[in-house]
Amino acid sequence: MAASVTRVFVSHLAGLPVFDPGGDQVGRVRDLVAMLRVGRRPPRLLGMVVEVLSRRRIFLPMTRVTGIESGQIVTTGVLNVRRFEQRPTERLVLGELLDRRVQLVDSEEGATVLDVSIRRLPARRDWEIDKVFVRRGRGGALRRKGETLTVEWSAVTGFSLEEDSQSAESLVATFERLRPVDVANALHHLSPKRRAEVAAALDDDRLADVLEELPEDDQVEILGKLKEERAADVLEAMDPDDAADLLSELPEEDKERLLALMRPDEAADVRRLLSYEERTAGGLMTTEPIVLRPDATIADALARVRQQDLSPALAAQVYVCRPPEETPTGRYLGTIHFQRLLRDPPFTLVGSMVDSDLPPLAPDTPLRAVTSYLAAYNMVAAPVVDESGSLLGAVTVDDVLDHLLPDDWRETDFEESEHG
Template sequence: MAAGTPRVFVSHLAGVPVFDPNGDQVGRVRDLVAMLRVGGKPPRLLGMVVEVVSRRRIFVPMTRVTGVESGQVITTGVVNMRRFEQRPTERLVLGEFLDRRVRLVETDEEVTVLDVAIQQLPARRDWEIDKFFVRKGRGGALRRKGETLTVEWSAISGFSLEEHGQGAENLVATFERLRPTDVANALHHLTPKRRAEVAAALDDDRLADVLEELPGDDQVEILGKLAEDRAADVLEAMDPDDAADLLSELPEADKERLLALMRPDDAADVRRLLSYEERTAGGLMTTEPIILRPDATVADALARVRQQDLSPALAAQVYVCRSPDETPTGKYLGTVHFQRLLRDPPFTLVSSIVDSDLVPLTPETPLPAVTSYLAAYNLVSVPVVDESGSLLGAVTVDDVLDHLLPEDWRETDFQGEEGIAGGR
């Protein structure tokens, strides 16, 4: 739902069909999953509970939802078919919010929640609970008497988390305001028990982002305390190179068991990265840079660069390759840097503006040579190409820095967030 479109009331979503990008029906919406936040902020919508044909209920993250309109929900990407399990920090909107008694802040009058509105934040993929449709007076949703009105989230009391306390639920709500690096720093200083509680309460994408910022020992510890199915889900949500680094720290049997539980495409990318030596371009690269075919336009490239889940280093350039356009690709033709995309008209073909002067790296290139290459040419990312000319991935400057900095660099308290990690 684009910014500026009408908000959606959740009662209108109950039972509506959910379709994949090919137009095939996945199932029907049975509920929505939200997370309460501290500081009076509206709850963040995490995803939808969808009942598939087998009557199994699965979780579809809101990051996979591309459309909520005309009595249907459209998703993108592969849907995880594992059974939905509600976590301690999660609230079911239809099951727990509707028909609940709350109070109006201004008058302290008791009202009943009849419906809840959700809205997507401008220029982001995040969704929030926006408004409540309530009825004054006593009685449930079926009672017809009493004035009805629509109010802002801030106009009612009875839902928000309290600021005090150091339970996992409050910690997760507090961490929601922080960058993954700062959450990782706080988690590192928690006791193992508290660390496991918070990790269990985080959603998969958030936990994946945080794990990527933690020292290896903490990563292994947290992953080992998750149920294997969930551990596989989190590994799928991680960048392939980070997932490969984490799996390389595990015993061979554990690594193979988790790879077998992952989706085949995700597991294949990780297995390929595990086949390279750690301190080489192949071992450092990500297999998911922005790849475009020669007939793509500058407008196509800019649309890909704008994707929110891309790191700045990966969004700084696109790689032009012949089909197939997933790694390993067809013949690598060259790179188009972001600044060049901004200088050319939207209809320009990317094949006409590629930079093919710089020789790409081979997967066997050692770390010192990768570092020198990035420094010499003032790059934040560099392509890795095999002997047949296919693009295998790209090495970004942040992955190189991880191997150049002291081992304890992650323990630096950049933002002074020590107070968050209380209860040690």
């Protein structure tokens, strides 16, 4: 979009970077703020909710937007860093107007809002919402989806009514380009009702990734509003250590009921983690590191390291063990860092190149000792081995950081205290 373009659909603005005049990024667009007017007058667009680099959400007035250009927002550079607080007369465009059920004035037919467009008024720096992109009818499994059309704001009614059964389809679509931590941040700032709607609309894997980034209170709230079967599916999709941490926050009866609904192998991993003290290597570890038999090749190892769903810390090294390869494994033989895998021919057997000098951690190793171990050996992950010599899992540096930071670090990160 060139700066001269005066109309844009708001879905195109979600997540766009915001730059100052010098070209430095100051944040990203998370929503837009509008004020409804009496009658059928188009709402005035007041500004944007911008998440600055410190994760604080601030208000950027439209009068300070100098350009909506290709893939970015340009401002005057003058920003008020006070945290944004929504007023009763204000509406969040992405969070409250999209997906709303409205009525077409001419036909009195129901429709769903998919998007709205904003335009800059001629010879002024003011903006307003002028058009609404809707889908006629309710759709559903037994009938074809209605046609879509763009109408003037005055051609629909229903925006001033309270939410009823507002779907989250379009809002979820705006999250597709965001990382899980950014989606979690957005969810944290929604109302409980809207948060539950969006969580219900996310697929299991995506919701699992997002839950792992939310404060514990939000995790428990969202999980508690899911049907139990769905909650069990989401717990299965989470990393076992994160699922165990979440389940440990629930009443014993609820925890056991959800564990019983999970697949036996997934539940077994989580139960094993719950059996260890929280701030020990056993309580911190993940039970799904990369495990290879000694007769596997470097080519096999690199294929495992390339798996997209692995975190960088887990992909940093592989663990060589005797069968079985699922944790608890057979006898643990040693570790190979991925850099070493890049130095030797692909047909080399991993059993011939393991580092067996690096001592593993016992499952009861306290957090302080785990931290010292990672620092002393310059590692991003460490093997956890029991008395019989079986690999139980691996502790990664992100697991350690989660427990070194204050218990409410996610909450304070989202809310961002006044002194940063």
